[in-house]
Amino acid sequence: MSGAGMIANLTSTGAALTITWQSGEAVTFPAIWLRDNCRCAACRHPGNGQRLYEITDLPATLNIREVARQSDGGIKIVWAPDTHVTNFSESWLTEHDLSASARKSRKKKPTLWSKSIGNAKPVGDWRQMVADPAAELAFLDAYHAHGFGLIRHSPTVPETVLNIGNHLGFVRVTNYGALFDVMSVPNPNNLAFTPIGLGVHSDNPYRDPTPGVQLLHCLESDAPGGDTLLVDGFNSATILRQEDPAAFDLLTRIPVNFRFRAEDAELNARQTLISVDEDGDIVGVHFNNRSLDWLDAPPEMVEPWFAAYRKLADILHRPEGELIFRLEPGDCVVMQNDRALHGRTEFDPSRGRRHLQGCYVDKDGMDSRARVLRRRLAEQKGVAA
Ligand code: OGA
Ligand code: ZN
């Protein structure tokens, strides 16, 4: 633990506890928050840590009767009106510091990128990733920071995309099946299954929830054209916010309908093109020119919304944002579907073959995979030390 996290002083008003760290910074923890974080065996199941009481089981008004520093650096609280006892370690309090600066520093900041990322894009070697958890975690960390990554040297065997998806997370089945073939076919129900170029987009914003992650695995790519385009939607939305804050704001507030229709599917979802969290930080960008349906909004919002939509599209189409590369057989691009927007250049199916297979996985499974790998590697290190 860093020296900045050491407790220098404790003061209690009864309703809240203020800790002053040795750095001089202070944080106030309200009584109810401290009590609800009690990990004693009466409050949480000792095996799985799940809460054993309902919020309504706690006294409606809780007070800190006594607070004392312990010899191990932690603190002990005795509550009123009951005489329940709660202990906190110093490190737990540091990790859960509620001050604005601590909360800000705990937030993961995306690494924004543009065309200039070029060969520095996140790349993993599938053979290494399956053999070495550290290599897999390195890929996942780079993927999470950038919102995409390219896996190389996976088998050029059909359905490999499902093995990769189910290794990194859990494949989500849709009306396309567990996987979909991206190749030029007669009577396609989606422009993706033609040789036409596709502007950058998020997949399937007409689903609720929209798929969190998309994988595209290349089996064959000797047709001329068909290069992959990727744009960082977070970077583009950041540029929009700088250039036109009102347009940005509108796109975070007014949802639009998306739609997909096929013989066996009638999908509709409504969402904003840009999502922000409670701090105003960008957490999602969904953009799909093909499946955008109609804007169901008050008439006076229509022109401003379209102007904002056009502005975002204009930024997404700027060549300086667009990373272009070619998928080779055995390559699999993994994209956070609410951030890394993808497209392709047109290809000529009369002069060669191009066959990709795609699937979707949920974000939580991949986040969990990275945390589990990190925990296992830390445990191994602990054993070896
Ligand atoms: C898709 C798609 C891109 C490509 O199938 O969702 O965007 O490279 N395909 O064919
Ligand atoms: Zn307790």
Ligand code: ZN
């Ligand atoms: Zn797509």
